Amino acid sequence: MTSAVIITAAGRGLRAGGKIPKQWQHLGGKPVLAHTVAAFQTLGFTQILVTIHPDDTPHAAYLGPDVRLIIGGDTRAKSVKNALESIDINHISQVFIHDGARPFVTAALIARLQTALQTQPAAAPALPVTDALWRGENGLVTGVAERTNLFRAQTPQAFHLAAILAAHRIHPGNAADDVEVARAAGLAVAIVAGDEDNIKITLPGDMARAEQILQHRKQA
Numbered sequence: 001m002t003s004a005v006i007i008t009a010a011g012r013g014l015r016a017g018g019k020i021p022k023q024w025q026h027l028g029g030k031p032v033l034a035h036t037v038a039a040f041q042t043l044g045f046t047q048i049l050v051t052i053h054p055d056d057t058p059h060a061a062y063l064g065p066d067v068r069l070i071i072g073g074d075t076r077a078k079s080v081k082n083a084l085e086s087i088d089i090n091h092i093s094q095v096f097i098h099d100g101a102r103p104f105v106t107a108a109l110i111a112r113l114q115t116a117l118q119t120q121p122a123a124a125p126a127l128p129v130t131d132a133l134w135r136g137e138n139g140l141v142t143g144v145a146e147r148t149n150l151f152r153a154q155t156p157q158a159f160h161l162a163a164i165l166a167a168h169r170i171h172p173g174n175a176a177d178d179v180e181v182a183r184a185a186g187l188a189v190a191i192v193a194g195d196e197d198n199i200k201i202t203l204p205g206d207m208a209r210a211e212q213i214l215q216h217r218k219q220a
């Protein structure tokens with residue numbers, strides 16, 4: 001079975017801030033996105049598509065010649081759809097869709113997803129919510145929320161290519177992720193165990209956390 005990976009990197013990283021979007025900021029001497037791409041190359045992926053913003057093409061040299069650059073859209077869902085439409089469905093049967101801003105994907109996580117895809121059309125990693133959940137307003141706790149059956153979603157999210165392509169083609173618009181698109185089309189999505197280190201750089205402090213994870217991995 002041949003797999004492709006779509007790495008989404010066309011966002012502007014507004015919450016993380018900085019002079020350039022977070023995926024191009026340096027982590028351990030090279031851009032975050034270069035780590036993400038290298039991780040999939042190390043795992044044996046040869047069909048790698050990266051969605052980028054038109055303003056970011058000068059940065060793309062960091063990614064090397066073996067990735068296909070796809071111009072993204074103004075939402076994550078549009079970026080993913082642009083990439084899906086460019087995959088040759090006659091040669092690829094599975095697709096992994098991953099945030100460029102998550103540089104620490106592991107072989108074990110990919111293996112869990114591949115196992116789940118043997119019996120389901122879609123699979124995605126998540127971590128159960130273990131902390132108590134509160135509602136709050138104006139700095140005060142105003143209530144509690146039930147944590148049972150709640151999960152923190154991660155990527156890569158993995159799909160049978162024909163199924164997720166069809167789901168994107170009929171989806172009305174914005175979606176937080178591809179699991180939302182898949183479920184809107186009626187696809188069953190298996191949950192596999194996520195990884196605490198598989199963080200998404202989202203807020204300014206996340207880059208420091210990523211540097212710590214990188215150092216820890218180098219020492220392991």
Ligand SMILES: Nc1ccn([C@@H]2O[C@H](COP(=O)(O)OP(=O)(O)OP(=O)(O)O)[C@@H](O)[C@H]2O)c(=O)n1
Nearest residue numbers: 008009010011012013014015074075076100101
């Ligand atoms: N139009 C978009 C928006 C997002 N992404 C990518 O999807 C991933 C997850 O999105 P998020 O963390 O929300 O990134 P941004 O949209 O860049 O962040 P922000 O909302 O803070 O601006 C990122 O790697 C981002 O580059 C994309 O390819 N195309």
Ligand SMILES: C[C@](O)(CO)[C@H](O)COP(=O)(O)O
Nearest residue numbers: 099153154155176177200202
């Ligand atoms: C795709 C995603 O990373 C799954 O956790 C997430 O939905 C990205 O968007 P967010 O706006 O940071 O939730």
